[in-house]
Amino acid sequence: MAENEINTLVVRKPCFGLPTGCTQCLSAYLYLKFAQLPFQLDFHLNYPDSDQIPYFEVGNYVAYNNEKGGVIDCLKRDVGVVDLDSGISSLPDWIQTKAMLTTWLADALAYELWVGSEGYSSSPAYTIYYSDLSWPLGKVLFWRKARWIKQKHGINNENAELKKEEIYRRAKSAYGALSTWLGEQSYLFDNRPSSLDATFLAHGLVVLQALPESSVLRSKLLEHANLVRYVQQCKTEFIDDNPTPTYSWQFHTAGSSSTSSRSTSSSKTKSKPKREKTEEEKTFKRRSKYFVAAQLVAVVVFITIMTSFDDAEVDLDE
Amino acid sequence: MTNTLNHNAAQNDDVVHPEPEDDEQEDEEEEDDDDDDVLPNLRTPQSPASKLQQQRFKVETLARRLSSEMVPIRVHDVLVNGNTKTKDWVIEAELKGIETATTMQDLMRACEAAIARLQALEIFDSCKVRLEPGPKELPNTANVVVDVVEANNTVSGECGVYTKPSTSSWSLECALKYKNLLGYGDIWDTSLAYGGSQATELSLGVYAPRIKRLLTPIVARIMLVSQDWQEFSSYKEQLLGASIGLISTKHHDLVYTLGWRTLTDPSQTSSRSIRRQLGHSLLSSLKYTFKMDRRNSSIRPTRGYAFLSTTHLGGLSPDHRSLRFLRQMTSFSAVFPWGQGFMNKTSPLPERFYLGGDFSPVCTLGGPTTLWGFKTRGLGPTEPRRQSRNRADDNNSDSPGWDFIGGDLAVTAFADLSFDLPIKWLREHGIHGHVFAGSGNAAKLTQNEYKHFSPRKFLESFRTSVGCGIVIPTRLFRLEGNYFHILRKDEHDRGKTGFRFSFSAPS
Numbered sequence: 018m019a020e021n022e023i024n025t026l027v028v029r030k031p032c033f034g035l036p037t038g039c040t041q042c043l044s045a046y047l048y049l050k051f052a053q054l055p056f057q058l059d060f061h062l063n064y065p066d067s068d069q070i071p072y073f074e075v076g077n078y079v080a081y082n083n084e085k086g087g088v089i090d091c092l093k094r095d096v097g098v099v100d101l102d103s104g105i106s107s108l109p110d111w112i113q114t115k116a117m118l119t120t121w122l123a124d125a126l127a128y129e130l131w132v133g134s135e136g137y138s139s140s141p142a143y144t145i146y147y148s149d150l151s152w153p154l155g156k157v158l159f160w161r162k163a164r165w166i167k168q169k170h171g172i173n174n175e176n177a178e179l180k181k182e183e184i185y186r187r188a189k190s191a192y193g194a195l196s197t198w199l200g201e202q203s204y205l206f207d208n209r210p211s212s213l214d215a216t217f218l219a220h221g222l223v224v225l226q227a228l229p230e231s232s233v234l235r236s237k238l239l240e241h242a243n244l245v246r247y248v249q250q251c252k253t254e255f256i257d258d259n260p261t262p263t264y265s266w267q268f269h270t271a272g273s274s275s276t277s278s279r280s281t282s283s284s285k286t287k288s289k290p291k292r293e294k295t296e297e298e299k300t301f302k303r304r305s306k307y308f309v310a311a312q313l314v315a316v317v318v319f320i321t322i323m324t325s326f327d328d329a330e331v332d333l334d335e
Numbered sequence: 336m337t338n339t340l341n342h343n344a345a346q347n348d349d350v351v352h353p354e355p356e357d358d359e360q361e362d363e364e365e366e367d368d369d370d371d372d373v374l375p376n377l378r379t380p381q382s383p384a385s386k387l388q389q390q391r392f393k394v395e396t397l398a399r400r401l402s403s404e405m406v407p408i409r410v411h412d413v414l415v416n417g418n419t420k421t422k423d424w425v426i427e428a429e430l431k432g433i434e435t436a437t438t439m440q441d442l443m444r445a446c447e448a449a450i451a452r453l454q455a456l457e458i459f460d461s462c463k464v465r466l467e468p469g470p471k472e473l474p475n476t477a478n479v480v481v482d483v484v485e486a487n488n489t490v491s492g493e494c495g496v497y498t499k500p501s502t503s504s505w506s507l508e509c510a511l512k513y514k515n516l517l518g519y520g521d522i523w524d525t526s527l528a529y530g531g532s533q534a535t536e537l538s539l540g541v542y543a544p545r546i547k548r549l550l551t552p553i554v555a556r557i558m559l560v561s562q563d564w565q566e567f568s569s570y571k572e573q574l575l576g577a578s579i580g581l582i583s584t585k586h587h588d589l590v591y592t593l594g595w596r597t598l599t600d601p602s603q604t605s606s607r608s609i610r611r612q613l614g615h616s617l618l619s620s621l622k623y624t625f626k627m628d629r630r631n632s633s634i635r636p637t638r639g640y641a642f643l644s645t646t647h648l649g650g651l652s653p654d655h656r657s658l659r660f661l662r663q664m665t666s667f668s669a670v671f672p673w674g675q676g677f678m679n680k681t682s683p684l685p686e687r688f689y690l691g692g693d694f695s696p697v698c699t700l701g702g703p704t705t706l707w708g709f710k711t712r713g714l715g716p717t718e719p720r721r722q723s724r725n726r727a728d729d730n731n732s733d734s735p736g737w738d739f740i741g742g743d744l745a746v747t748a749f750a751d752l753s754f755d756l757p758i759k760w761l762r763e764h765g766i767h768g769h770v771f772a773g774s775g776n777a778a779k780l781t782q783n784e785y786k787h788f789s790p791r792k793f794l795e796s797f798r799t800s801v802g803c804g805i806v807i808p809t810r811l812f813r814l815e816g817n818y819f820h821i822l823r824k825d826e827h828d829r830g831k832t833g834f835r836f837s838f839s840a841p842s
Contacts, residue, residue, distance in 0.1 A: 064614030069613075077607075077720070151616075151617035154615050157595075311836060318814055
């Protein structure tokens with residue numbers, strides 16, 4: 018199998034003992050682990066503000082996270098990855114839990130990373146997203162994201178404390194509801210892993226591993242022993258067994274080699290009936306552009322030559 | 336009395352030496368001692384007719400002296416008048432050679448050169464140099480008086496079409512200039528350029544001929560550049576940065592650039608290696624260009640040689656995370672990254688070599704970029720773009736298309752034989768024919784690809800094209816109507832046999 022035919026999940030930087038420090042990337046990682054799809058990790062480190070990451074590559078096929086449903090839905094549709102949510106994704110409890118995870122908990126973590134932290138360098142966001150960018154670039158992008166989060170929540174100087182309390186209160190309620198829902202089970206729904214487990218576990222791992230001990234959000238999560246147990250169990254099973262991939266500057270080379278002109282491409286069928294029409298139109302447009310350009314050039318050349326001819330006459334007169 | 340005669344002599348000078356078109360005016364006045372030797376009847380009153388005769392005699396004598404012998408003179412003082420905003424030292428710096436002139440002829444030449452340099456500053460409406468006699472106690476001396484009139488209209492606009500050999504494209508540029516804001520002869524300009532590959536550039540620049548003791552002019556520019564390579568390589572490039580010209584002479588040019596470069600792919604169809612390079616990077620680089628052009632013409636060179644070498648070094652910052660690369664371009668070029676583990680790293684996408692373009696390599700000194708018959712970025716290493724999503728439906732899916740990812744090593748060569756045409760009218764206007772052949776290739780070396788590189792394979796995969804055509808050189812550009820025949824090209828190269836017009840500007 019050629020190197021680029023290997024399933025590759027491209028994620029953000031591995032840090033804090035995790036295969037990747039970004040929750041969305043980690044959630045995709047965990048889902049693929051649950052689905053038992055073999056894959057390798059690769060890293061894209063200089064694009065912290067991209068919504069395309071994580072993306073999944075195999076051969077020339079790519080599933081980006083900003084496409085319909087996210088990277089996991091694309092994989093379920095196109096690659097045939099197991100749908101772990103079948104039978105449970107239409108339940109009302111499912112939808113409520115999903116809403117809680119993707120809004121209240123995600124917002125709380127984003128707030129903690131970008132706004133609640135004490136500064137750029139001390140924030141875990143720096144390590145996860147910006148540590149591979151030059152300082153001025155990272156600083157500007159961090160500030161831009163912090164400003165976006167404040168705008169999203171309508172935070173200003175007057176209501177900053179109120180908003181902060183509201184965000185943490187909601188996170189606390191969410192943790193309480195999840196803890197009650199989970200109970201002593203191993204997974205959130207039907208005692209089997211699903212995409213919501215991947216989402217929550219990714220959130221929990223980042224909160225417990227990346228956030229400092231002084232973090233409010235972290236302390237709120239630690240109040241629920243069963244949630245902590247649930248996260249630790251996942252870590253043992255899916256993270257610790259697979260040591261963090263060695264990260265170095267060679268991230269570009271992991272399983273990559275450009276095909277270049279030496280590769281044998283798939284057979285190219287050049288004539289397709291449904292494209293002929295548009296090809297003709299394009300040719301026609303191109304030819305008309307050339308015609309107009311030729312006219313213009315002829316006029317310019319004529320003027321220039323005639324001008325130089327006139328100049329020559331004037332010289333002779335003098 | 337003597338002074339009056341001298342003044343009259345100056346007036347008659349206007350008759351004998353008509354003023355040249357650029358308002359250069361030199362009032363030449365006799366030294367006092369010479370007057371005494373030459374003029375008879377100094378103290379007796381004279382009729383206007385005989386005065387005129389005497390003046391004419393004086394001037395003829397002076398002219399004879401100047402043409403037959405070196406007239407010794409010494410410059411006592413150089414005075415500058417008329418500058419209200421411009422600093423004195425800015426003008427004085429352009430008056431080199433005047434103070435050290437030892438003969439009248441040298442002095443006149445130095446004055447002409449000084450006037451040309453002052454006018455080249457573009458901040459004066461007129462510049463005049465007058466010679467006046469020095470103090471009486473110092474014979475054979477003269478004072479040089481420079482009269483300048485500062486430009487009334489400090490704001491001017493310009494519009495033009497320029498070539499960009501680096502991207503093989505033209506750009507339309509409009510600029511607004513503000514002259515002499517600080518009195519240093521500085522010219523501030525804001526320009527907007529729009530060009531091929533939907534390149535747009537908005538920039539603010541300043542040019543100052545000198546700052547106190549610094550010998551080279553100061554050239555600084557802040558720019559926002561955006562280029563769309565979506566069609567060829569599935570990415571868009573944006574650069575927000577500043578550049579400073581450190582050295583700028585006829586042969587040498589050194590520029591430092593600091594910028595924030597972002598590569599994006601809104602279409603999300605890019606190939607693998609381009610996809611991995613999307614994102615942000617800090618560019619901190621020095622670019623040194625050595626240029627020697629001994630061709631007799633850049634539109635139709637028939638004699639001489641030209642050499643261009645550009646060395647571009649990126650990564651000049653204490654931060655190891657900035658873009659690091661070394662790009663060398665002469666007739667034989669190579670690009671490779673540097674820094675820890677550089678053998679495994681890939682070279683930055685925009686710094687690679689992309690061959691192809693419409694410019695004629697005959698008059699464009701841009702390095703190994705153009706190759707007759709191939710479109711912009713039309714040849715070189717390629718990668719398949721992203722395949723359509725529905726993999727189960729392969730038969731109906733469109734082929735993905737190919738990205739040109741550029742090479743780290745590029746070599747091109749060309750030969751062009753031009754000949755005059757038999758028709759006289761065509762010959763008179765410089766219209767001539769030419770036959771040509773060109774060859775080129777680009778290869779990827781980074782990311783351990785150099786291990787697979789073989790010179791024999793590289794030579795065997797050289798693309799070649801031949802052709803013939805007619806060249807119409809004009810003052811501004813060189814228009815060619817050519818028929819190309821591609822002898823060898825690779826499967827994905829974008830080059831076609833056929834007839835094409837192209838025009839390129841000399842550089």
